Amino acid sequence: MALKLFDSRRRKKVAFKPLHGKTVSMYVCGVTPYDTTHLGHASTFTFFDTLSRYLALRGFDVRYVQNITDIDEDILKRARETNTEWRGLVKRWSARYIENMRRLNVCWPKRYYRATDFMGEMAAMVKRLMRMGLAYESGWAVYFDTAKFKRYGYISSFTHKQMVYLLTEREEHPDYANMKRPEDFRMWVRSRYWEPSWDTAMGTGRPGWHIECATIINTLLGPKIDIQGGGSDLMFPHHEDTAAILDSISGDGPYASHFMHTGMILKNGEKMSKSLGNLIMLSDLLKRYTPNAIRWVLLSHHYRSVWELDMDELRRADERVRRVERAIKSHGGDTGAGMERFFDAMDDDMDTPRALEVLEEAGGGRSAAKMFSTLGFA
Numbered sequence: 001m002a003l004k005l006f007d008s009r010r011r012k013k014v015a016f017k018p019l020h021g022k023t024v025s026m027y028v029c030g031v032t033p034y035d036t037t038h039l040g041h042a043s044t045f046t047f048f049d050t051l052s053r054y055l056a057l058r059g060f061d062v063r064y065v066q067n068i069t070d071i072d073e074d075i076l077k078r079a080r081e082t083n084t085e086w087r088g089l090v091k092r093w094s095a096r097y098i099e100n101m102r103r104l105n106v107c108w109p110k111r112y113y114r115a116t117d118f119m120g121e122m123a124a125m126v127k128r129l130m131r132m133g134l135a136y137e138s139g140w141a142v143y144f145d146t147a148k149f150k151r152y153g154y155i156s157s158f159t160h161k162q163m164v165y166l167l168t169e170r171e172e173h174p175d176y177a178n179m180k181r182p183e184d185f186r187m188w189v190r191s192r193y194w195e196p197s198w199d200t201a202m203g204t205g206r207p208g209w210h211i212e213c214a215t216i217i218n219t220l221l222g223p224k225i226d227i228q229g230g231g232s233d234l235m236f237p238h239h240e241d242t243a244a245i246l247d248s249i250s251g252d253g254p255y256a257s258h259f260m261h262t263g264m265i266l267k268n269g270e271k272m273s274k275s276l277g278n279l280i281m282l283s284d285l286l287k288r289y290t291p292n293a294i295r296w297v298l299l300s301h302h303y304r305s306v307w308e309l310d311m312d313e314l315r316r317a318d319e320r321v322r323r324v325e326r327a328i329k330s331h332g333g334d335t336g337a338g339m340e341r342f343f344d345a346m347d348d349d350m351d352t353p354r355a356l357e358v359l360e361e362a363g364g365g366r367s368a369a370k371m372f373s374t375l376g377f378a
């Protein structure tokens with residue numbers, strides 16, 4: 001069987017064929033480091049780490065880029081609220097995030113890219129879009145004019161009404177008054193004197209979130225890539241806005257062949273979110289459970305499913321992973337029978353729950369050891 005991956009845009013599993021031979025370009029939207037890593041982050045980044053490991057096992061040369069959004073309105077807000085200097089805040093939480101990922105044995109991406117390292121490129125991108133007549137200046141900011149991008153919203157296929165509802169719910173745009181229509185988004189902000197700013201071709205200012213990812217993709221991989229990854233809440237507006245920028249630049253689209261979105265983890269039937277204050281923190285789980293047990297539970301739910309964490313599952317996972325470890329250590333023999341079934345499971349849109357069953361049934365040997373490390377257990 002050939003590898004098939006789901007594409008959110010086409011809403012189906014499609015054969016995975018990279019744009020450039022055996023090289024896979026993958027971009028996964030990273031964290032905004034002003035708070036601790038929660039289970040949703042752990043789930044998303046563990047999945048894309050596992051996908052990279054599997055692609056590498058399949059003989060692909062994986063070019064995985066993940067950003068760190070180290071300048072953003074949320075960071076400035078948190079810095080104000082806690083009376084801390086924003087750079088210190090970013091440095092502290094970035095380091096903790098990377099440390100948390102290491103503990104979960106997340107070894108992809110090989111390095112993280114900071115948005116602030118691309119200021120010149122971002123300003124040039126905004127300038128280019130202005131010259132193309134796709135942006136307008138209003139108030140303190142420069143906005144993308146979504147009315148000029150005819151296919152706006154093609155990934156989610158949301159209606160105008162749904163988009164406005166989501167934008168309002170997520171408070172993405174506090175400055176409707178300055179915009180031509182609610183879907184338009186801020187690409188550049190002219191900083192006031194007390195706010196952080198960079199001197200660029202766009203003058204003194206700072207970038208908006210969507211231009212950050214679009215620019216990093218365009219600079220390091222794109223404008224067209226094989227896989228755009230992230231949590232399902234990033235599909236709109238973030239990936240739609242990234243598409244508006246990148247497809248305008250390339251004059252083509254879609255910018256990603258596969259949009260891969262991970263499902264939400266619920267708590268008591270509700271979405272985990274900062275605003276509801278019901279986040280499960282990874283650092284708390286790591287105090288009580290091994291990284292392997294946490295990883296087992298994350299992979300025992302298909303990446304697109306919406307699920308709820310059950311603490312009993314973590315205890316059981318700990319026993320299961322230890323049993324597999326013991327089997328790998330003690331068994332010299334290897335029937336090799338499981339490997340084919342493992343490939344079948346993983347080729348079917350990364351069916352990790354099935355792959356874990358195959359691993360448990362393999363009962364040790366070299367094949368089991370290979371499955372174990374491909375799934376990212378340490």
Ligand SMILES: [Zn+2]
Nearest residue numbers: 029030213238
């Ligand atoms: Zn992004």
